[in-house]
Amino acid sequence: MSVNIKFEPAGITGVVAEGTYLWDAAKRIGLRLPAECGGRGECDTCAVLIEKGTTLLSSLTNAERVRLSPERLAAGERLACQAKILYGGDIEVRPVPVTERAETTAETVSDFRSDFKSLPLKKKLATLVELEAHTMIETLNTVVEVPVSMGEKFMNMMARKGRAMSKHDRDEHRPAEHREEDAVSPEEKES
Template sequence: MVKRVRLDPIAQVSEIATNSNLLSVLLQEDLNVLKECGGRGLCATCHVYVKEGMESLSGLTKREQRTLEVITTCKPNSRLACQARVLGEGVVVELPAGMYVNAFKDIEALVGRRAEQPLLHPVTGITLVQEGKLITRSVLESVKGLDFDIQQMLAQSSQEF
């Protein structure tokens, strides 16, 4: 059977097969989701907020709970899109505000501009630069250690589980 999921704030309604995950909805709508761990619930790059219909989704797994615990922008209605399967109707999902960056060079290219939205660390979700703040060379110095090997971090994370 097909279920409908509404994506906010774009008010897009998408149809997916019952028991498909929310990530498939996001990808179906060509939304830019990093999904660095390939949908294994380890990286938190597909973190979303469920505005309505939490009871229409599969329950949280221990892995998902552990991953959500390290996200600074986590709320009681947070889910990982790769882990939340749609079982019923009435699901409304909101993507967190923010732009994910993968490396120091992604921020370096923005020097001299104001952040149009918060710049977030791709794994931890920590705000690197707040919305409206000027991205300066001193901001670059504070995040200079951002470069990392995402595959190595994911391998370490999966060993902890």
């Protein structure tokens, strides 16, 4: 049975197959949802509000329970990279605005601060060195002047590599709960 999916507020609609993750469904019908962690369930940038069709989706994964507060779960939010469409029917989804997610980011920063305070001195130093290294790499990436043609070649190469890896990566990053389910053959499910 097909799945009719609609993304608000843009009103983009399309038909996708059962077994599709919401994030992939959005992409398939031309809407690119953010995915800071690459679909590993380690951020909340792909959070969406399910306005219709909740019962057509897979159960909450552990990642969703960790990343979304009880209030957000109660409001009907899901992580698009974790929620798989199990049954055909009508689904309506609304990406969660960045302003609402900012609260979670602020919470994360405050968690980091309190975690950092409780670290022993040696670990604190190691964390600071690591952060410094990240900052340096980002700065270098910004200031180094790369000739345009080289930059384009590099971008094309990365795009090709990205396309080849994306399917493999997506499969790798599937929620553990679903990997276990997928490992069970249909015959085993029936028995």
